Amino acid sequence: MSRHSDPSVTTESTASKNIDRLVRWADDFPTAGVRFADLTPVFADAVGLSSVIDELAVAGEGTDLVAGIDARGFLLGAGVALALGSGVLAMRKAGKLPPPVVSQRYELEYGAAELEIPEAIDVSGRRVLVVDDVLATGGTIAAAAELLRGRGAEIVGAAVVLEIAALGGRSRCEGYPVTCLKQV
Numbered sequence: 001m002s003r004h005s006d007p008s009v010t011t012e013s014t015a016s017k018n019i020d021r022l023v024r025w026a027d028d029f030p031t032a033g034v035r036f037a038d039l040t041p042v043f044a045d046a047v048g049l050s051s052v053i054d055e056l057a058v059a060g061e062g063t064d065l066v067a068g069i070d071a072r073g074f075l076l077g078a079g080v081a082l083a084l085g086s087g088v089l090a091m092r093k094a095g096k097l098p099p100p101v102v103s104q105r106y107e108l109e110y111g112a113a114e115l116e117i118p119e120a121i122d123v124s125g126r127r128v129l130v131v132d133d134v135l136a137t138g139g140t141i142a143a144a145a146e147l148l149r150g151r152g153a154e155i156v157g158a159a160v161v162l163e164i165a166a167l168g169g170r171s172r173c174e175g176y177p178v179t180c181l182k183q184v
């Protein structure tokens, strides 16, 4: 599969091949019924990491800020921001930042959480690419976009390494394109 959402484009990208080669699947982790995609080996491989960052960065052309989601999205967000010459906004889980913060609660495939950013960071009018490792039910990306839009940002896209298509997360990402490097 390619990173394009157009199903007629089927060329397998370098990143997609590296993900296939290196991803570690775990059944019933962290809870029963979840098939967990551990991308740690992809990030630990120099070729894997650079191919993923290069291809995610394509989705960010024209953006001026990359938002990386706690915690695995930080690794990707920082790499993509460096590739694009932008800054990276770390969207942190609740309780990690001193107040005042702005927050957004959400549910993900295996629980619930809350994202926060410092209230003092002005994202109004910024063109933001949201980056994370996996798109599952879409709760995480949708919450990040809602929080940023609520502060006046324009979401120009979301970019993930892996999309678990059967969970339908893409349908919750409204008003911006979603790029994935590998769809399962």
Ligand SMILES: Nc1ncnc2c1ncn2[C@@H]1O[C@H](COP(=O)(O)O)[C@@H](O)[C@H]1O
Binding pocket: 034, 035, 036, 037, 038, 069, 070, 072, 107, 108, 109, 110, 132, 133, 134, 135, 136, 137, 138, 139, 140, 141, 164, 169
């Ligand atoms: N099956 C999964 N494998 C790895 N990581 C996962 C998985 N399901 C969820 N995640 C993490 O949670 C969010 C995405 O979940 P949503 O249900 O789309 O909100 C993402 O940060 C993954 O790291």
Ligand SMILES: O=P(O)(O)OP(=O)(O)O
Binding pocket: 070, 071, 072, 073, 108, 113
């Ligand atoms: O493992 P993380 O910290 O990347 O977060 P989550 O599983 O909540 O997406």
